Amino acid sequence: MPSMVTNYKCPACTGPLHFVGSSGKLECDYCGSVYEVKEIEALQAKEDAKAASAFEKEEHKPAAGAEEWDTSGLGGDWGAAAAGMRAYNCPSCGAELICDQTTAATSCPYCGNTTIVPGQFSGTLKPDYVIPFVLDKDAAVAALKKHYLGKRLLPKAFTDGNHIEEVKGVYVPFWLYDGTADAEASFEATRSFRRRQGSYQVTTTEHFNVHRAGTLGFQKVPVDASSHMPDDHMDSIEPYDYSALKPFSTAYLPGFLADKYDISAEDSARRADERCENTAVKALAGTVMGYEMVIPREHRVRLSRGKVHYALMPVWMLSTTWNGQNFLFAMNGQTGKLVGDLPVDKGRFWTLFASVAAPVAAVVAILAYLLM
DSSP: OEEEEEEEETTOOOOOOETTTTTTTTETTOOOEEEEEHHHHHHHHHHHHHHHHHHHHHTTTTTTTOOOOOOOTTTOOOOGGGGEEEEEOOOOOOOEEEEEOHHHHHTTTTTSSSSSEEEOSSOOOOOEEOOOOOSSSOOOHHHHHHHTTTTSSSSSSSSHHHHHTOEEEEEEEEEEEEEEEEEEEEEEEEEEEEEEEEEEEEEEEEEEEOOOOOOOOEEEEEEETTTTTTHHHHHTOOOOOGGEEEEOOOOGGGTTTEOOSSSSSTTTTHHHHHHHHHHHHHHHTTTHHHOSSEEEEEEEEEEEEEEEEEEEEEEEEEEEEETTTEEEEETTTTTOEEEEOOOOOOHHHHHHHHHHHHHHHHHHHHHHHTTO
């Protein structure tokens, strides 16, 4: 008689699955479905991951009655400007893009898909601020070419002109959080000095417990509001110069696309909390000076959450495909700071590896022979 695996359910009917020794598979007595063990384990792992993620999110929610980020100021009617706006949707990656009626969207800046479906502009918050593009497309292309220099393993096709010409200017949506952090942290620090004692040199290491506390105010901590833009890309091209923030106007949009936010300010709050907390602890650590080594031990941060603003930030983007993989490249349209996923030409890699490994192997063989 087969033994029952009570914690596994049939994906088709949710009935219990049994392991059948003769077939080595899991079978459902209710609907007759048959599954490989690895298939069910993979499905179960996904469900466990979802459950863990949901638990983690719930665990990090503010306690009942706790202060939350103030989103009451968000919103606003686009007014007459809405009539001059267009919306586009990418059926490949799901990105929703908006632009003025004079700007045509010919391809998706995130996945490179050339099929962009026009839609009706509606249902989006009007941004509070915008930082206009400072660098033009020529500057972006020049920066990309410079970035490719010296990359011996970069496939030649990746740098062809037809890819570089697909660079697009996109206003990426950001939530900006204001607040205050009351923080305290403790560190273990060491300091050493040497002295001569007879014929010996003596090293003495002193250990210190260092405590720091303070209050740090935050103005417009950025969290990108687009699920299509990798967070590490946006973090890497920061910071933006906020002195250039302008009250939003559609006058800054002609010639550029704007990504419509798809992550709410509430759903971005946890990341804002983490950025505020990490910045506060880093600021305290920066005051621990005069030591050779400083090791963080513990910290406590209490956030006073304030207003949330909605802004559009300028980004030059290149999306291209190599061997079936999509590579996204982003450059700060204000400062020129850039980051990107670069593919590796496997043929060049193994050629280079062989050229390095062969001499090393020869040296190792000679040493092994001499030590025999």
